[in-house]
Amino acid sequence: MSAESSKTTLPPQHQERQPGRESEMQPPPASFADHYVGSGRLQGQVALVTGGDSGIGRATAIAFAKEGADVAIAYLEECDDARQTRQAIEACGRRALAIAVDLGDEAACRQTVERVVGEFGRLDVLVNNAAEQHPQDSLADISSAQLERTFRTNVFAMFYCTKAALPHLQAGARIINTASVTAYLGSPHLLDYSASKGAIVSFTRSLALQLVDKGIRVNAVAPGPIWTPLIPSTFAAGEVGHFGANTPMERPGQPDEVAPALVFLATDASSYMTGQVLHPNGGRIVNG
Structure with missing residues (x-):
């Protein structure tokens, strides 16, 4: 192990179940609950954030709320984390x-989007963020399941949610996808995960070209090691x-160090950007 990678950055800990629980993490991830001050850049808009109960999704949902948006979050089964995120959004004075929901099911994605539009009357920003990963030492160990x-x-959930959302998105709407630094650097132990994230980069670029004439912008973020x-x-x-520890900054990032990139992509500050990927990754150069 190199001197760089031997650096201890976090208290050793493990959770036996996926998805993990943010409420059980020490220290807890930073999610904008206290110090982020919005400036109304999403005032009156509606956002749907998948995987919004914790991690990057939670930080993004709270930041969007502080910018004036009503926010819906989709999550699998982490009810306590989701409750805390909902309360944080409401504490910002937003709905x-x-x-x-299991977003791997197309009908469930369609029902989720319809529920958001039924509740809030519109949809302006879709954040496709939900993900999972399962390390394996060898390709031979990755089962078909x-x-x-x-x-x-x-990947499928991203297609399904976007497909369901498109009939409700007007000119000026934004779609933001969460890729990963592994899409660019690869990962010997996360082969299928890295491949899925590479697919998301291509999906982002291709969808951006398909929707540019409709005035809908599509971009992505590719985070490095983030404490989620x-x-x-x-x-x-x-x-x-x-x-x-093996990043140039020698530490993991926090969710509230990624969410500002999504706020940027969700607002008019990024009006001349589509099909692009931002890289909050602790200093790794990926030329992507």
């Missing part, structure tokens, strides 16, 4: 909706203790 599960959550529930629920305790 919130939390929907427990794991491969399908990874792509169903990470996915980490302790994926890796062994010892690996968590060194998580993020």
Whole structure:
């Protein structure tokens, strides 16, 4: 192990179930609950954030609320985390909706979008953020069930949610997808996950070209190692203790260090950008 990667960045810890629980993480991820001050850049708009109960999704949902948006979050089964996120949105004076759903099912995605539009009357920003990962040392160890599960959550759900949302998106709407630094650097232990994230980059670029004439912008973020529930629920305790140490900044990022990139892509500040990917990754150069 190199001197860089041996640096301890977090208390070693592990959660036995996926999705992980933010309420069980020490220290808890930073999610804008206190210090972020909005400036009304999303006033009166409606956003749907998948995987919005925790991590990057939670920080993004709260930031959007502080910018004036009503926010719906979709989550799998992390009810306590989702409740806390909903309360944080409401504490910003905005309306919130939390929907427990398996986004790997197309009908469920369609029902989720219809519920958001029925509740809030419109949809302006779709954030496709939900994801899962399952490390394996060898391609031979990746079962067909794991491969399908990874792509169903990470890629199929993105297609399904976007397809369901499009009839409700007007000119000026924004779609933001969460890719990963692994789409550019690869990962020997996250082969199927990295492949799914590479698919998201291509999906983002292609959809942007398809929708540009409709005035709908499509962009993505590709975070590096970020302290979210996915980490302790994926890796062994010892690996968590060194998580993020091999970046130039020698530490993991926090969700509230990624969410500003999504706020930028969700507002008119990024009006001349579509088909692009932003890289909050701790200093890694990926030329992507």
